Each structure stands twice: as structure tokens, then as C-alpha cells.
Amino acid sequence: MYLLETEKIVKTFNDTGEKLLILNGIDFRVERGEMVAITGESGSGKSTLLHILGLLDKPDSGCVRFNGELAPTEDKLLSKFRNQNIGFVFQFHYLLEDFNARENVAMPRLIGTGNRSESLRIAQDLLSSLGMQHRLNHYPNQLSGGEQQRVAIARALINKPDIVFADEPTGNLDAKHSNEIISLIEELNRDMKQTFVIITHDKSISSRMQKSYTMQDGALRLG
Numbered sequence: 001m002y003l004l005e006t007e008k009i010v011k012t013f014n015d016t017g018e019k020l021l022i023l024n025g026i027d028f029r030v031e032r033g034e035m036v037a038i039t040g041e042s043g044s045g046k047s048t049l050l051h052i053l054g055l056l057d058k059p060d061s062g063c064v065r066f067n068g069e070l071a072p073t074e075d076k077l078l079s080k081f082r083n084q085n086i087g088f089v090f091q092f093h094y095l096l097e098d099f100n101a102r103e104n105v106a107m108p109r110l111i112g113t114g115n116r117s118e119s120l121r122i123a124q125d126l127l128s129s130l131g132m133q134h135r136l137n138h139y140p141n142q143l144s145g146g147e148q149q150r151v152a153i154a155r156a157l158i159n160k161p162d163i164v165f166a167d168e169p170t171g172n173l174d175a176k177h178s179n180e181i182i183s184l185i186e187e188l189n190r191d192m193k194q195t196f197v198i199i200t201h202d203k204s205i206s207s208r209m210q211k212s213y214t215m216q217d218g219a220l221r222l223g
């Protein structure tokens with residue numbers, strides 16, 4: 001059984017007056033423990049697909065299954081499902097500026113469990129394991145771009161999600177820090193068997209993944 005499986009995802013946007021067909025019947029599968037890249041030109045629909053895979057947006061037709069099952073549709077249950085099963089890392093870190101690194105990482109767990117001290121303890125352990133033990137009490141604006149993305153990755157991992165979706169996670173970083181972040185993702189995949197779907201337009205990154213798809217004309221093709 002696939003960890004993630006879609007069936008003929010179609011997505012159009014109509015809000016500009018003309019109908020744009022962005023995703024034209026996408027069938028996409030991810031196995032547990034895989035690390036998959038999606039590349040494609042800007043505007044080809046990569047983020048649109050990722051939002052649908054991550055249950056942040058709905059397709060016009062088609063469906064997404066996790067471990068063979070449809071996610072709940074009711075808002076509150078869906079939020080809970082996302083909180084517990086899916087991690088996100090975006091190009092911009094979206095850390096909360098008024099909270100330090102440890103608190104930012106703890107947040108999804110605190111929301112899920114209501115247990116503040118346990119959430120903070122696990123956040124601290126996780127940040128330490130990602131080489132950030134010296135930055136626990138730093139606020140986002142006191143961290144470098146690479147460190148901010150490390151915190152964002154820790155936050156994505158704190159609820160031990162089945163899958164982490166990363167949309168251009170290194171898009172804002174220089175080559176050195178970009179390499180560090182991708183190496184970290186590779187380690188998490190190798191050592192923790194963490195499943196990742198990574199969107200990138202950087203061929204040097206996609207070539208490091210086990211599988212790489214290209215998005216073009218509303219379809220995904222392998223390679």
C-alpha cells in the first residue's frame with residue numbers, strides 16, 4: 001500500500017476570468033521512506049499540487065489517499081489529521097517572530113497535545129539532534145537563513161509526520177546553506193526513514209533524490 005496516492009487530480013483556476021487548467025489528471029504515488037523531488041518551470045503548478053497533496057487545498061476532481069484512506073473532510077478533523085500526519089517546510093520559514101526557536105518547534109505539538117512542558121522538551125531534543133542546541137532561545141530574527149530553515153524542519157518533524165512536503169526549501173539560501181539543508185533532509189531520510197516530497201527547480205538537488213518527477217502541461221513525468 002502506498003503512503004500517499006492520488007487519483008486523477010484535476011485543478012483549474014477561474015478567478016481571473018479565463019479558465020486555467022493547472023493539473024490535468026495527476027496520478028502520483030509515494031512509498032513510505034521515499035524521498036521524491038518534483039521539478040518544473042515556474043508556474044507549472046508545483047505548489048498547487050503540493051497544496052493539494054498536503055490537504056491545504058482541494059482539487060476540482062480526483063482524490064488523495066494516505067495509507068489507502070481518504071482524509072476527513074470536516075474542517076476540525078482535517079486540521080487534526082494534518083497536524084498529526086503531515087509536515088510542511090516552505091521557501092519562507094514562517095516562524096513566529098515573537099517565539100524563540102524552541103517554542104516555534106514545540107507549537108504543533110502543543111496544539112496537538114496541550115502539554116506545554118513535554119512539547120518544549122521534545123522540541124529541545126529535536127533541535128539538538130539537528131545541530132541547533134546552541135540556538136534554542138534565539139528568536140527568528142536572530143538566526144541565519146540556514147538556521148531558520150533548520151528550525152522550520154524541526155517544527156515539521158515534531159509530531160512525527162508520515163510525510164513532509166517541502167516547497168523550494170532552499171529557494172532563499174546561498175549554495176553552501178542550501179547544501180547543508182539538503183544534506184540534513186538526506187540524513188533524516190536515511191537514518192529515520194522520514195518520507196519527503198521536495199519541490200525544487202534546482203537540478204543539482206533533484207538529481208540527489210531517489211526519484212525525480214517533472215511537472216509540465218499539467219502532468220507529471222518521471223525523470
Ligand SMILES: Nc1ncnc2c1ncn2[C@@H]1O[C@H](COP(=O)(O)OP(=O)(O)O)[C@@H](O)[C@H]1O
Pocket residue numbers: 013014015016020022040041042043044045046047048049
Ligand atoms: N489562486 C490562484 N488563482 C489563479 N491562478 C492561480 C492561483 N494560484 C496559482 N495560480 C496560477 O497557477 C499556475 C501554477 O502556479 P503554481 O502552482 O504556484 O506554480 P509553481 O509552483 O510551479 O511555480 C500559475 O500560472 C499561477 O499563476
Ligand SMILES: [Mg+2]
Pocket residue numbers: 046047048167
Ligand atoms: Mg511554487
